[in-house]
Amino acid sequence: MNYRIAIVHDYLNQMGGAERVVGVIHKLFPEAPIYTTIVDREKLLPELRNADIRSTWMQRIPNILRDFKLYFWLYPFAVRSMDFENYDIIISSSSAYAKGIRKPDQAVHLCYCHSPMRFAWNFDGYIENVKVSRFRKIAAKWLTFPLRLWDKANSKQVDRLIANSSVVKERIRKYYGLESSVIYPPVEVERFSISEEAPGDYFLIVSRLVSYKKIDIAIEACSRLGRKLLIVGDGDDRKRLEAMAGPTVQFLGRRSDEEVTRYMQGCRALLFPGLEDFGITPLEANACGRPVIAFQAGGALDTIKPGLNGLFFKQQNAGDLIEALQTFEQQQWNPQLIREHAETFNERYFIERLLSSLQSAIDPMGSSIKHYGVGAGIHFGG
Template identity: 65%
Template sequence: MRDLKIAIVHDYLNQMGGAERVVAVLHKMFPEAPIYTTIVDRDKLLPELQNAVIHTTWMQRIPGILNKFKLYFWLYPFSIRSINVKSYDLILSSSSAYAKGVRKGRQSLHVCYCYTPMRFVWDFDTYMESIQVPRLVKRIAKWLIYPLKRWDKNNSEHVDRLIAISTIVKERIKQCYGVNAPIIFPPVEVSRFSVKEGEPEDYFLVVSRLVSYKKIDLAIEACTQSGKRLIVIGDGPDRQRLEQLAGDTITFLGRKSDEDVVRYMQNCKALIFPGIEDFGITPLEANACGRPIIAYYGGGALDTIIAEQTGLYFKEQSINSLKSTINRFDQYNWDPQYIRQHAEQFSEYIFIERMQSIIESSLKSREINSTIPEPEGSY
């Protein structure tokens, strides 16, 4: 790739999730590119980003912002527009909300890796399920989504290339923005996992934040009623309710280290994935350990699971549907090496290769069209 001035823009860097791992890979691809974001919590940065050059906005100085960052949703559009990346040749935004609204220069190419259209405005009720705020605050928030929706739609029109992370996100982008986006699946750090020799232990596994929309209650009740052993790794606001639903065969371990998670994945019968996710990296991590998945037939799981080869689907988000699938799990012969090879198709190397390809093609298209006069000014 020719010598370009490149900037990476991300919504906010205050957690260690899948989106932040994408930013880490983009940083690996372009280590000299500074990262611009609204706020950063340096105590929660991935190790790969600890030494990156990270620029924040004035929102970083708001008292308590790192703990209450979701409540300031109405400020992020102003914050992201204050970021000055107009002098960069290539802007790579990593966005599920605001980053794609960054201002660019007349000659800049903006490529946005989109996790989903802004969930807060396009799927308000689902988004608010996981936020504990008074009813009045939710009502006021709902009034504010209409100008945000217009803002978000307008921003999508100024992005040169939108990339979807999965088929379901591609469909949402088409519905919300009217754009036919290509798909590049997020990178899975498969090298961190390995297949363990021997038979698995007699337990199913959940690895998840414990929030209501993840539908962990389905796994708990299905395993309780079936008398199947289930280990739950993770924590969150829904934990107390889930513990009240759990029978004697359910064990809650809370948060565990990465090493412990790998060990539990290597030894489980299968990972249960009962929610609807935009993609879902955790199932592929379990696959990288050679273990199959039991997942709801929807969302990103449709892109990552080969039925009866790398996992099983249950067709309804109900206890009975999941219980029926769990009860027939032992009828299948699972090949750990085949499952591992499937996960390798979603590796970091594949992600980098596909991102480089689409960036190159976008740059070539921009060069071909560079003779077309640009409008005065920039947006």
């Protein structure tokens, strides 16, 4: 049977791990249109630039790409306005709204959940350091209560719910009262390699510069120790972070994938001080043979094996990170073993698990379906 497939993502206005997942799904189903609330085509990943991307009426809101966080109460209406009547399979990639689409009765909806929406369930952390009046913050917080009800209700309409990590699986159980399977996000291990040159003298951060990433912890720790820290990325929190940085901290802004790879290959270690739902960047650094120093929580618990490919610091503060940095400098690291660990999270593993889950959702009896795309996929109708 030929299936008509659509892909849905919350918004395509940044380049992160969730967007890389969409890129792999698009590679798997290249003819499937990608529906999203808003899109910033200048920030699309290379693998999505030629995709059939369809945004909603929110795209016409003045300054929406700059102020997208302030319109969080409109996104549910935007995703509900998307029309999927002509599709048999809907694959949503969601950390917010995409799983709230109106699903036709005949369709199967598989949702790859990066996290229950942060601004509904953790509003204070989401809005921290966003420049907006106190009145608007209070008003926005009140709107999160109906948003939670909407989020919980639409989760029950999904046919197959997949978590991207163990911690997200627990959040889904806590907030939605639902069970989910875990499929780790894909890592483009083949894009990275171990450098033949010895590592440089710097620690590295590769991240969007937003408050919940807790980059200030790494800046304070490296400034106090006098360790060189290079920060790749940009975001709303950059000015605050630059103001607190010591002379050993350097901000490099956005860089190409090739440049980021070179920085990863040459770093002493990647620092990962935030609490992430999963975190692909640490595994990319591991694919370059470099270890990671991470906060002991969230997705890092699934990816960091202390002593093998990195180590943890327990409390999310500069003091604990300083201790971890000092411990790190006393240990030896094997680049080849670090890379071998990263290879267990490769793209092929993700594709196989996703297709298996999709097939069981379409045909619980387990009969074979034909595939299309990268090695395996599902046939489209005309």
